[in-house]
Amino acid sequence: MKQKITLREVGLRDGLQIHSTFMPTVDKMAWIKAEAAAGMSEIEVTSYVPPKLIPQFADAAEVTEQSIQIPGLLVAALIPNMRGAQRGVELGVHKLNFVMSVSETHNMKNVRRPREDSVADFREIVAMIRQQPEGQRPIIVGGLSTALGCSYEGRVSVKDVVKYAVALVEAGADELVVADTVGYADPNQVREVFKAVLAEVKHLPIAAHFHDTRGTGLANVTAALDCGIVHFDASLAGLGGCPFAPGASGNIVMEDLCFMLDSMGLDTGVDLNKLVEIRKAIAASLPDIAMHGALAKAGLPRNYLPASERLAAA
């Protein structure tokens, strides 16, 4: 039996947030629908932040309302605080991704509060969600940014990652995301951090969110797979970065990640050719956005059989 891997598209949020040109709502929806049709089961479609702060997400309500109509798609959105969480609940989004930084400096710069206050905020958000009527409670995710390095502080201690992972779980997280926000991680560090978190946090999905800022993104995925991680964030064409992390460039490239996993015989559920096709629509909508990725240039290997067909043939 093939191991099932869950991929989550974050390009519409992490990818677009640093891009100053607004992507028209109709183009965002075309992207979301096409990627859902390609087999992507989960997409982070927007962020519930004030449009004054990030104009790119001025259409958060429309994008959410339309996305949750797509059959079979799990629709997620980022929230920085209670206000965002309340908006998400009102809109009926399926999953809320709360984010705090493991590095104190990055947390202060990103959400303007100490880490302990972020944990307290998260606790209140969980309480608010639990007050909702059954069937209207979104999945609540605790996200740990800068867990593998910080562009202000440099190395981040593994102890702190574990401390805040445990804090978010104790506060009521349904899932965790451990993020290399600025692309500092190497495979040994990934193994060390994920093993340490997994030793303390069990029976809870833990996703890896890597950036490819220094070329190590897919190597880090390999290391995380070795630890048993099966949930990965990525963005089409490697769009992305962090507006508050100087020097950071894109997320790992979804189609390259998907090719690697499929080639390894893992079941992503995603159609590689359809995935690569979507790049054209993104490029047409935002001609000045930086597109990354090797597979789109090189194409699939000669006579390449997707994992699903290889298994069927075997």
Place this chain on the structure above:
Amino acid sequence: MKQKITLREVGLRDGLQIHSTFMPTVDKMAWIKAEAAAGMSEIEVTSYVPPKLIPQFADAAEVTEQSIQIPGLLVAALIPNMRGAQRGVELGVHKLNFVMSVSETHNMKNVRRPREDSVADFREIVAMIRQQPEGQRPIIVGGLSTALGCSYEGRVSVKDVVKYAVALVEAGADELVVADTVGYADPNQVREVFKAVLAEVKHLPIAAHFHDTRGTGLANVTAALDCGIVHFDASLAGLGGCPFAPGASGNIVMEDLCFMLDSMGLDTGVDLNKLVEIRKAIAASLPDIAMHGALAKAGLPRNYLPASERLAAA
């Protein structure tokens, strides 16, 4: 104790051979000297092929003669046949990299002979080298191209890789190189192939030569490290490809590889900052060559301490 990793620069051969503009000999030598000064212990400086076939290597003699004067540098060159081997021996090069393809079609296209004839050629080359006076015998390396996929045949059987690895060792190879010439490999396949080769070929250095054509290069390095491989080919700025493999782009990026290994706490012996500096000279010499690499764009992480200093501080 830190694990020692040997990196080998192949950009002057694998990188330049597909580039039609001749890099002046003086620029090649500046590159080689600068990289040796950065701590690179082994460089494949040229290829002994007829200049009519690849004009880039018209200065093979001068480059070899000057390179072997650089103290502490192991100077290697590629050879396609006996004629190339004889030139190498005459020039006093330290190491000869013989290359054949595991895929029959690629071998026919690349060196215009069946694989079995290539093995026979290699046997004769080894015999010729052994006839040389002691102290004048270069190290002879058996290289297996398309060992992880072929742009003509697609997947390549692991059995064939092992078969030709054993054949080259039996014929007298001092070392092996197992190459993903066209960038088809994934980490699982790397583990499978290298484990299979290592099971049959012991007590002999085996190097991995990966291309990053589909973005999996450093992930494949991680997988090879897991198997115990400690010798890696790469090229500065990811220059390279194979003229006979349609669609193939560059080798893995030396400076990104070096950053990943150093970050993992492995001892490459190479100074990362000096390495990145050399890119400028290459770009100045060949303004139209495609330069790849993430580290050069993003820079080292904040407060980054090289592995050597981390160990000293610990």
